[in-house]
Amino acid sequence: MMNDMPQAVQAQEQAQGNGRRIGDVVLDLQNISLSFGGVKALTNISFNVREHEIRSIIGPNGAGKSSMLNVINGVYHPQEGRILFRGEERRKMEPHRAAAQGIARTFQNIALFKGMSVLDNIMTGRNLKMKSGLLANALYWGRAQREEIEHRVKVEEVIDFLEIQDIRKTPVGALPYGLQKRVELGRALAAEPSLLLLDEPMAGMNVEEKQDMCRFILDVNDQFGTTIVLIEHDMGVVMDISDRVVVLDYGKKIGDGVPEEVRANEDVIRAYLGTSH
């Protein structure tokens, strides 16, 4: 199995020297094209994501990075191309189906449930695993109550992991930006995803907050073995924590590979710095 992996990946893994093993391809996107009316958001993009890796998507504003994530978790339906998740081809995926298959995500602009407490927000991440029906919930007796407690235990683990114990009962609207981002990560983690999509988790943060968030992302990847697809603008962070990077520009893929390759890629440099005429 190690033989059919690109050499670069092997090199990367050895260079990092941790116990984490990057496995088979879990998500394979082939020739994805997405357009809204006449606007082409994505044109003929192919790349894959391997198990347990941190895969970054970078590119200038409007390059189609968020559209890419929306395609992966079923919010947008591409007009062309195939998506294989764990070897199975997906057709017309609805977001809640994607969630049921173990894909969770956070949003570029915080998309927390503003009227609910931190605890309730993270509890929604357990929603798919809660089976008791409407009547049982109305009685709040037996299975319904047992379920609430079982899932509360899981949610408390996430709260401990993210070190947000002191704000668990606070309404999320009252929290500072950095903590809201952390709660949003918590909500995604509570679903125990196998594939986690993070859309600019560090945007607008100061250095300390970024360091914390990096640590959480690496820990999630390391401890839970979660595969992560990350969109981020901070190149320092991307080059540091990514296993492989894909670069988009104007909806087209212009680079793909380990950070060193991408850093040296002429097209990428041109896209970021512009060309001299």
Added chain:
Amino acid sequence: MLYRENGQFKTSYAADQQIFPIAQDRIAIGLVLLVAFVVMPLAGSEYLFRAVLIPFMILALAALGLNILVGYCGQISLGTGAFMAVGAYAAYNFLVRIDGMPLIVAMLLGGLSATVVGVLFGIPSLRIKGLYLAVATLAAQFFTDWAFLRVSWFTNNSTSGSVSVAGLNVFGLPIESPVAKYLFCLTVVCVFALAAKNLTRSATGRQWMAIRDMDVAAAVIGIRPVYAKLTAFAVSSFIVGVAGVLWAFVHLGAWEPAAFSIDRSFQLLFMVIIGGLGSIMGAFFGAAFIVVLPIILDQVPHWFGIPLSTATTSHLVHMIFGALIVFFLIAEPHGLAKLWSIGKQKLRLWPFPH
């Protein structure tokens, strides 16, 4: 100084997740229930039951149902009166057409009929939002107004268009005297308030609130918008339907479709907004404000012996009442329930500012 949680430690999640985690709140609610179930029936006058408490209870129940839809799930509805009417007329038909139909069963069947109609008119919510949905639910209002006025089958071919029920009883106990009516309404309201509270603190309630606050994120975390919205419509119209049965059977006794007109829908929506969106307590505050306050205002000049004609008093009541609504909405747009919780927060620290 009395309202302190110091020393009340929770050692299990069950204890932390109970409805009233603070001991003082549990004592307070116990006292309220004691007064409502024991003191009131002994001390209350017939006027108090007929004109104040029974309408307050029933409209609070309807507001509670509406609050689940509007406050918890964020779907605006102007068809509350219609769902009350469906409940009332359906229960009436079950009662008169089936021999030996018990009141409780007829009431629940009335609620279920309202659920069916509610879900039917809730289907547009899957595609449209906000004001557009409000207009779609308005269609329910006009449709039922028309149906109960023109289709004589619903009114058991009553020539006047008005229908009435008599000789109500529950398990052989007659619901005739004001006290019996009051206790019946109170029991139903308590049962439904508890069920509604349980729903809103469970996974079902979190689904509703997630859809209300951010529907795309809710779908991405695995909540099915169709299921969440339609269950909200179903539960809401069930409770509203039951409130309609109580309003018609217990409060009015004899009624015609005008009892459930668009005015009723607006009145209930105002209760929910003034009382507090997304709060069980808010439904009771809103109903108290809208039902009880005008009655009290009406009595004030009388208490102080100010000689005012009935017409002047009634005009004054309207003006003061309107001004109070505006004042409360400016002071706290989130309603009386929010004021109440702010008050409780302050009380925890009082007399210290921090």
